[in-house]
Amino acid sequence: MKGISVPQKRLLRQLKTLSITALCENDEIIRRGDELEDFWYPSLPDLFLAPTQNNLRNLSLRSPDLRVGYGRPQIGLEDIAFPHLTSLELEGLAFGDETPVEPFILRHGATLRRLTITDCLLACPEEQIEKQEDGDEDEAGTKTVQRWGHVFDRFRRELVCLQEIDVTEFGYGEFRLDTCYLRDLLKIDREQQRADTTALEKLESTVRQRRDVESS
Template identity: 35%
Template sequence: MTIYLPFEILTAIFEELDDVRDIWHIRTANRTFCAAATPIAFRILSVITTKGSAQNLGRLFAVPDIAAHVREVTFHDTDTDRKGRALKSSAVHELASSFSRFHQLPRLETINLTFYPSYGNRLDGGSLALQSSVLGALASSFSVRAPKLMSLSLHNLRASDLSPLESPSFQTVLTTLRHFQLSVLFDGFERWCNFWGTLCPRTILAPMQHSLTELTLHSDANVGALSELSFAGLHFPHLCALSLRMVIFEPSVGAKQFILRHAATLARLELLVCKLPADPDMFLSPSPTAHARDESGYCRWEHIWDRFAAELTALVALHVDERRSDRWGRTNSEFRYVRPDLEKMTYRETYTLARRNAADAAALRRFHLTVATRSKEARGDS
């Protein structure tokens, strides 16, 4: 006896399949299965830097019924094809051509772009041209019809030639975002300063203040006052998740105050390899009073962790990683403080006294315990 399942149940079953290849096999079974599986099969499109991948994406636009199912596009720059050959200009052209047609994806909600494989990778000008071409193509598409994006991820950007992000069409898209992830690779001090000092806070972050709920800002090099970064004036009323990587908590940067401004809503906080400027008297003086800290402008992690524990009352998830790994995955010793090297316009990690490290580590443990307690209370655990 043949049993026919309702269409809704078939769809619910197919939704539980983890491997998209299974969905593609199901589509070939019969017309009913194909109708139920097709929206799932085309919900997420994955594109890589090959001419074939770009052409496949281009063909999809010729079938509006299929394009209507696309909710997310994920792009990964592999830098070379499967045979290890460098990306050709024809592939760049095909990718740009396809990305310029994103306005033909009426239900598009998420775009994830990864331009470089990992932190520390330094690629040639051809790959930089790819970044510029893809961003320019998106800006062109947005000018035809701006999608109501909810999530945008720009991973491993070079700070060079980001003018498409300043276009009116791209600015319009930024205003609707709820989730935004950005990771940037260092590629020259002048461009670096322009990005972190002007482009990022004023052009990228400012337009999304009223809608954003999750923000990720990652760097592959220390970024702080030397880069002219400042969080002053930025406030996201609905922000519930924040992740920062390699940000120096200098007074002029205002990272601590930025976090505290969102105490009422911030539920998840992640700080990766973030540092504090070293107090010149750190190695001599005992732990300063709050008044003395305000006078000098210097602070200790101990005091930041204790203040966060007391004031971030909505926080239920915390991840702090003070270790730094090199490109080979080797973990370096913990350095919580840095000093600016004005000659080389960078920061140098510095050792601190054992009692200072112990006090900072103890405060971080207290912070974790406080957050864990709040998390249990929020879940209703006894």
């Protein structure tokens, strides 16, 4: 992707709200894979996000047709921070130990008041799936597989200014080595579903209580 002009960069520096949605059909993923990868990294962070860091208050990143952030395409959020960010909307991004998405969110715990997460998958590498199926445990005797419940617990503890939370259509995705894309939705047992739901409900309850206290 080509660079942006000086006037465009000047405009980006003044933005307080930025919404980016990337749409693609299945055949485009194969035909234009390199372009898609280049857009999400390095073009998105370098050309669009970095210039807006000083003033941006509201950010929306949406990829409804393709999971982004694990395998292909990557998303470069490691060095991006918005000191005044109050609202964040994410759709179609991958969470997990090897993606920068959750650390990016937690980095804004001191300012973030509204968080929306839609149709995001938590990435499970093949070796984690095998451990899950075999019941393997790490040296500490705990499961090595990351869970949504863990993510929601961290949000509850660290997003201390959050006033609104909306999480819908979250699930688990399997990384496919044959395509290098995160696309398949994994099924999990009912016990884990309940644990994830309970953690989300605790997060929602904490946010409601905080909002009620502030409005009273």
